[in-house]
Amino acid sequence: MxxxxxxxxxxxxxxxxxxxxxxxxxxxxxxxxxxxxxxxxxxxxxxxxxxxxxxxxxxxxxxxxxxxxGRKLNWDGQQPRCGPNTWKPPPRNWFMLSVDGSFLPDSQRGGCGRVIRDFEGRFVSGFTLRPVGNDSLTTELWAILMVLKHAWDTGLRQIMVASDSLEAVILVKEGNINVHQYRVLVEEIRLMMQRQSNISLMHVSRDANHVADFLARKAPNNWPGFSVISSLRSLFLC
Structure with missing residues (x-):
């Protein structure tokens, strides 16, 4: 063999x-x-x-x-650390969509990561994406937009979107985008959110966004384009 x-x-x-x-x-x-x-x-x-x-x-x-x-994945086999800034499940019958974006100035490449878990913390799906952009805010916004599109396409209607980028969350929720360079991208995110009757966009700490952060950091180098992650097992094959 x-x-x-x-x-x-x-x-x-x-x-x-x-x-x-x-x-x-x-x-x-x-x-x-x-x-x-x-x-x-x-x-x-x-x-x-x-x-x-x-x-x-x-x-x-x-x-x-x-x-x-929904605990933090322990990649090194060391004793896990627990604290108040850990991932928390959404309400019953809701889904938590954790997103993150990263940007590498040296290579001028960015990456997005997303992981979806249900109210019991069970892994539903994930993806990585290498978007077009030249800073970290762009990748954060793309991550939010793509996870909203995926949720709509797959029929997820009670969703909480969690991002560790406070700048992106504030810009989407209440920012003045009339002359903003990412106006079109933010407008599309807002339109996607208006489609959903039960949706929440919130800021979380990076410690509570560990898996999405891991995927976002891997995307620029390891996964060109768009890649779907269907199981936890496939995370080890990166």
Whole structure:
């Protein structure tokens, strides 16, 4: 069996194995082994395989918490930190649409990230987008617009949109855009919001927007164009 086929087989395998959730275990282990290799090459440090095994287990536990309770994803397998600025679920039968934008001045490229979770904190979907723009505010506005369009297209009618950009939230909700450079973009966001009878746009801390922030920072380099993320597992394949 070729190496590529072996990887695909393990990702899709669902037979009898001693480890529960084998697909998630395998993808997390591959990511950490790849990370171990980079640390050894670029930092000269050696991470033991026993440590990798323990971190895989911790990551899987964190994934389950993200899926069931909306907790912050623990990428490094370390003890998670809790506090008042963590993600909070929306009211019953509502959906939380967490968005974020990032911009890299050196490369002049931006990225948007979005993750949708229900009132029980269960992951619904996510996406990344590399929009046209030349600053962080543009990417934040694009992230808000695209998540509103997606919500409308998929029939989500009771939604809370959360952004960690206070500037973008204020501009959309009450900003004077008559001579603003992003007038057209803000007008389109406002029109999308007017379509929805039950919608809320609010500002949250970055700690409460961790997953969307992660996706936004990955988008400029790793995902050209528009990419849909259908499961938590696919986050590890970035």
């Amino acid at each position: 070729e190496f590529h086929d072996w990887i695909k087989w393990n990702i899709r395998y669902s037979g009898n194995v001693e480890v529960a959730d084998w697909t998630e275990f395998f993808t997390a282990a591959c990511w950490l082994i790849w990370k171990r290799r980079n640390v050894r090459i670029f930092e000269g440090r050696i991470i033991s395989f026993q440590s990798i095994s323990a971190r895989v287990s911790a990551i899987l536990q964190s994934m389950k918490k993200v899926s069931s309770h």
